[in-house]
Amino acid sequence: MLFPTLTFGLFFLAVYALTWAVRGSNEWRKILLLLASWVFYGAWDWRFVALLIFSAVLNWGTAALIARTDEEWEAGRRKALLVFGVAANLAILGFFKYYDFFLEQLGVLLHQFGFERDMPLLEIILPVGVSFFTFQGMSYLIDVARRKVPPASLLDMTLLMSFFPHLVAGPIVRASDLIPQFRQTPRLERGMVAMGLLLIVWGLFKKAVVASELSVNLVDPIFFDPSAHSSLDLVIAAYGYAVQIYCDFSAYSDMAIGLAALLGYRFPFNFNQPYRARSLQDFWRRWHISLSSWLRDYLYISLGGSRGGVWKACRNILLTMLLGGFWHGAKWTFLIWGGLHGIVQVMETLWRKFRPQHWPLMPAAIAIFITFHIVTLGWIFFRAETFDGAIAFLGGIGRGDWGATIATPLMIGLILFGMMIHFTPPTLAQGIALRLRSVPALLLGLGTGAVILIIDAMRFEGVAPFIYYQF
Structure with a gap:
């Protein structure tokens, strides 16, 4: 269901x-x-x-x-x-x-x-x-x-x-x-109802309009046969999947939080603009927060955490990310994805420990740019069905074939729009919910129903299953 x-x-x-x-x-x-x-x-x-x-x-x-x-x-x-x-x-x-x-x-x-x-x-x-x-x-x-x-x-x-x-x-x-x-x-509080309805509608839009369309008409066909597409197609598909998985998974979390709120229960928020991260460790403080905090509290700390010095901390980081990757599925691509995140976090830990103090810090914009592209590289292994498929995808990018693309202006627009969604301040939804508290219940219900009908009219045929259903 x-x-x-x-x-x-x-x-x-x-x-x-x-x-x-x-x-x-x-x-x-x-x-x-x-x-x-x-x-x-x-x-x-x-x-x-x-x-x-x-x-x-x-x-x-x-x-x-x-x-x-x-x-x-x-x-x-x-x-x-x-x-x-x-x-x-x-x-x-x-x-x-x-x-x-x-x-x-x-x-x-x-x-x-x-x-x-x-x-x-x-x-x-x-x-x-x-x-x-x-x-x-x-x-x-x-x-x-x-x-x-x-x-x-x-x-x-x-x-x-x-x-x-x-x-x-x-x-x-x-x-x-x-x-x-x-x-x-x-107790059914007006504030929780307003926030719950807002999160459900927002999640429905991200899933049904943005994530599903990117999945069906861009990401899936290109990842299915990377050799049949140009390097430009592959790069666009990689960016497309970065947007798809964010919109898909954050949509599920938003809807789950909203549904629980309507039943009178509070769930913790699960995403905090992860593509604004300045490092991989910062990324995991923002992405799937409930999982990353679980891995930290029950795996990383149980392994010893940072006790015992920097080298044991690096070992524990790598083991945690490898096991976290393998948790996602019984495929080598997930292990490689987790290993990539672990290796980069180890490098970050060592850099913070041994960086010459007089060296200036990297500008925030450059750090965000580099982190986002490391994460996007990891998403290629995460999405590919096999290791050979991931290597074929990366090899296709390396061909340097920057000719025609199957990506339509709509797909490009959805990728850009998805990134705009991602960079929406978290306080915006809270502010809107505060204003909705004073709206009469009947009007709020009718308005929510009307927005859902509009989203249903905007969305394309069918709804792709949530990505994290497979985990």
């Missing part, structure tokens, strides 16, 4: 009406939201609702046992339970996402040594959002073990991992942010 569709619109209207109609019992309201979330997830494949429930119960039960180890002498038991819980989550993720990949690589390795084996590949269907809800479960277990959050009830924990606005593509909302909200009966 995709957000920018009529089916989801009708589904959400029904959920919205029913949840706010339930009065006097927050528990029944949460049960209704939980059932609605399972319907939302089951619309894709009912079989995997059981996996979602199992994962939630596993993390709830393990966290409850961890919380009962209060005495210092039980620290070893607490650690063992945490290791078990994290390993169980990784086993779920590993089986569905990486089982066939590792067997294929083993088959290739055996072939190199002259052994031919038929590997028992299962062609496993990847559950939508499995990476997000397993990461959410692990962060909850670690926070309980670190005594940062108290253990949640079974209902709250299951709803945390199943809540449909963020279930399939984030943001990765932590237990410390959302469970305290579940414990209180939400």
Whole structure:
């Protein structure tokens, strides 16, 4: 069930009406939201609702046992339970996402040594959002073990991992942010409604009009066969994908935040103009903030962080980015993408440590320009289906064939417009929402409906799936 569709619109209207109609019992309201979330997830494949429930119960039960180890002498038991819980989550993720990949690589390795084996590949269907809800479960277990959050009830924990606005593509909302909200009966505030509607409409526009059109009519055909296109086509497609993935993913996050707000819950914002970053480390403070902060808090710091000196910090940065890249998918291109980001961040760390103090700092505009193009280079590996495809794409750019292009003026305009969207100040939406608070509810609803109809008329045939659905 995709957000920018009529089916989801009708589904959400029904959920919205029913949840706010339930009065006097927050528990029944949460049960209704939980059932609605399972319907939302089951619309894709009912079989995997059981996996979602199992994962939630596993993390709830393990966290409850961890919380009962209060005495210092039980620290070893607490650690063992945490290791078990994290390993169980990784086993779920590993089986569905990486089982066939590792067997294929083993088959290739055996072939190199002259052994031919038929590997028992299962062609496993990847559950939508499995990476997000397993990461959410692990962060909850670690926070309980670190005594940062108290253990949640079974209902709250299951709803945390199943809540449909963020279930399939984030943001990765932590237990410390959302469970305290579940414990209180939400109130429908005019400010939250105004901001929620604004974010939903804004996200719908970015996804349906900008990202989907760039995907279908520019990026997908050029990445499908780079050798059939000129160097100019390839460069435009690279820039096009940089705009597409930003508009696509930030649109999902905006809509998720907006939908949660209409139901009375606050999600953290997930993007902060990432292409304004002056370094790769700055980029990861701005891009997919919920994931980058997760990697920092639960992987980088767990590896040792910056403790032990600059060289161990560099090692931990590289490992974190490699694993972060591999989290995105079982392909070598994601490892290379993560490795590129890791290597550049290591270089930045070493430069800050050993740069001669009398050397001037790089001008901001130049730093932003260089960072953006390093990120765009990485997006080529991220988008390419295979390593050979990425190399063919880069080789095509190197041909120097700057002749005709298939990119229409509309595509060029959408790329430029997408960058304008990106550079829109975050405070603009907040200011508009403040002004919308005083608009009568009926007028606000009619206005939102009219804007959605206009966007529907502007968009092109079909809606490409959200990029992060595959993760």
